[in-house]
Amino acid sequence: MAEQAVAIRAEGLGLTFRGTGGTLVQALSELNFEVPAGRLVTLVGADGAGKTTLMRLVCGLLAPSSGRIEVLGRDVAAQAQWVQDQISYMPQKFALYEDLSVQENLDLYADLHGVPLAVRAKRYERLLAMSDLDRFTGRLAGKLSGGMKQKLGLICTLVRTPKLLLLDEPSIGVDPLSRRDLWEIVRQQVQLEHISVVWSTSYMDEAERSDYVFALHKGRLVAQGRPAEIVKRAEGFTGTAWPRGGEPARDLQAALYDRGDLVLDAVPSGGAVRFIGRPGSDAAALASLLAGRRMESRRPDFEDAFMLMISDSGEGCRTPRAGQQPFPTRKAASSVPVIHVRDLVRRFGDFTAVASTSFDVKEGEIFGLLGPNGAGKTTTFRLLCGLLPASSGVIEVAGFNLRKARAEARGRIGYVAQKFALYGLLTNKENLEFFAGAYGLYGGRLRERVQAMLQQFDLQPGDISGRLPMGPKRRLAMAAALLHEPRILFLDEPTSGIDPTTRRSFWRTITELSRTGVTVIVTTHFMEEAEYCDRIAIQDAGRFLALGTPGEVRRLAGEDCADMNSAFIRIVEKGRAGGGRKK
Incomplete structure (x- = not known):
């Protein structure tokens, strides 16, 4: 690779x-790679793989313990300011x-980067139009x-035209439409300005659309190349299976997930x-497991390919320990709704955040x-949890009207917020003990539930929670919400920013909770x-644009x-086109 064609070189x-x-x-170990210039390159890896650490080394915010890294032909250790x-x-x-x-944010970052006043107007116009923030x-x-906010943050980094743009998981917590917009903004910059981009991501579809991919696992580079080349590694191992009539797809998923020796x-x-x-598993045993179900290769x-790369590094999906789920067996699900919402409205001044919403949710x-x-x-979540009062309408949770018996309802729910809301200076065990006490647990019962949650969510008792990667933080938040064995569990984007393996483990737990009768509301x-x-x-x-089973919603879309x-x-774009949605 010619010198001028390399944006980053590590030895x-x-x-x-x-x-x-x-x-x-050992956060990173013996990395050797070259990032091609003028391309949109993605950096993928599980939580704690070293993606953010590598980006900070590229920026000169950290110094390597060994080896060297060059950016735009300069040694970062020797010329960090020039690189920055x-x-x-x-x-x-x-x-x-x-x-x-x-506008003031854009002006501030233009001032910080010394962007001449003469070029700002035209650059602002283009960036604001690209981001739909004009x-x-x-x-x-x-x-x-x-x-x-993410789009504004991105265009603030582009008020000057950098030679290299580093984006550390810019699409965390962002909906599919905004993710698409972010991607298009960056792709246009690559094409128009010929800049080099390194985009760290937990979304594998983003990696598949990039020009080149680097995959990290536990601080080591396990794959690099064009996405199509990497995908070829998975050929011959992938298939699709269909549930029997009336069987939820998640139950079939759980049955396959639990057979880590085969799947x-x-x-x-x-x-x-x-x-x-x-690879190397018993094909006959897999066919027996899927007996009576249609199966095809795909x-x-x-x-x-990413999941196979993780497996090649000595890890596969985390398999739950059969028979050791610390959730009580509940009675058969009742047809009586555990959540009943009618004509729910919430206003903030003249802004209507929730408009005349009605729905029911059954037990389990x-x-x-x-x-x-x-x-x-x-x-909507905060209204259902009793954290916000409704402007009008009726909310009943676990049989209690939230206008009259908010405290009684709260005692029967668990809540995992979008952002990590535990105590960062406490250990995992100390956090769980604190919340167990807040839920009214004490003595032997408190110790029993804390130990069960530590085991179920694979948490080390003495780890300081504030120093944990995103995945273990999410597991700790889930464990805290389940300590008091709630009837209803609210999960507000519980898997945001975590890798596919950790997401599978989360959903395996959620499936098991549902089987025992716990009702789960999730964004x-x-x-x-x-x-x-x-x-x-x-x-x-x-407003609700669609409500139904996943299959019904897909059919509604087309x-x-x-x-x-x-x-x-499609449903959101159609709703906005028909309703004139205001952003």
């Missing part, structure tokens, strides 16, 4: 740091100024939806289950609430996860919408 790159208790942790002057970096928590308007230049950044991965999709057979995609049902950023999902931006639900609602501008992602986008 023997490694980084070691001291972890909890002074132990040495040539690149733009958007970390996971990009520092927007929420008390400033969209109508909102006077709106405070703190009043934007999550997707709009490397399984996920519901389009009413069926996509799976990866474990072409692999990048996520299949998994109910998915989907929608773009700013659609009203989190507001998610991973549209594949809607396939685990009994029913889903798609919400936008506070017969050509075979997957939930395309169905979601």
Whole structure:
């Protein structure tokens, strides 16, 4: 590869740091690679793989323990300031100024980067048009939806034209429409300005659309190349199985997932289950497991290849320990709704966040609430949990009217918020003990439930929660919400920002909870996860656009919408076109 065609070069790159208790942790080990210039390159890996650490090394924010790294032909260790002057970096928590308007944020970053006044107007016009923020230049950044904030953060990094753009998981917590917009903005910059881009992501479809991919696992580079080349590794291992009549796809998924000796991965999709057979496994045993069910081979995609790469590194899907689920067996599901909502309205001044919404949820049902950023999902959640009062309408949760018996209802629900809401200075065990006490547990029962949750969610008692990667943090939040064995569990984007293997483990637990009679209400931006639900609602501008089983919603979107992602986008776009939705 010619010198001018390389944006980043690493030789023997490694980084070691001291972890909890002074132990040495090898964050990156012996990385050797070249990132081609003028391309959109993705960096993929499980939680804790080293993606953010590598980006910080590229920026000169960290110094390597071994080896060297060059950016744009310069040694970063020797010329960190020069490198930083040539690149733009958007970390996971990009520092927007929420008390400033969209325009004021752009002006501030233009000032910081020394962008000449003479070129700003034309550049602003193009960036605002690309991001669809040109109508909102006077709106405070703190009043934007999550997707709009991410787009504003991105164009703030582009007020100057960098030679290299680093994006650390820019699509975390962003809905499919906004993810598509972010991708198009970056792709246009590559084409128009010929910049180099490294995009770190947990979304495998983004990796599949990129020009080149680097896959990290436990600090080591396990694959690199064009996406199509990497996908070829999974050929011959992938298939699709269909449930028997009336069998939920998630039950078939669980049966396959639990046979880690035969199946490397399984996920519901389009009413069926996509799976990866474990290399070298017993084909006859798999056929026996699927007896009476239709099965076909299928072409692999990048996520299949990623799961195989993880397996090649000594890991596959985490298999739950059969018979050791610490959830009590509940009575058979009742037809009486455990959540009853009629004509629900919530206003903030003259803004209506939830508009005349009505629905019921049955015991043991998994109910998915989907929608773009700013659609009203989190507001609906907070209303159902009794954290916000309704402006009008009726909400009954676990048999209690929230206007009259909010405290009684709260004692029967568990809630996992979008953002990590536990105590970062406490250990996992200390967090669980604190919340167990808050839920009224004490003595032997408290110790029993804490130990059960530590075991179920594979949490080390002494780990400081604030230092955990995203995946273990999510597991800890789920464990805390289940300590008191709630009747209803609210999960607000519980898998945002975590890798496919961890998402599968989460949903295996959710499936088991549903089987024992726990009702689960969940929001998610991973549209594949809607396939685990009994029913889903798609919400936008506070109104329901669709409500039904995943199959019914796909059919509502159109017969050509075979997957939930395309169905979601079509339903929302159709709703906005017909209703004149205001952002």
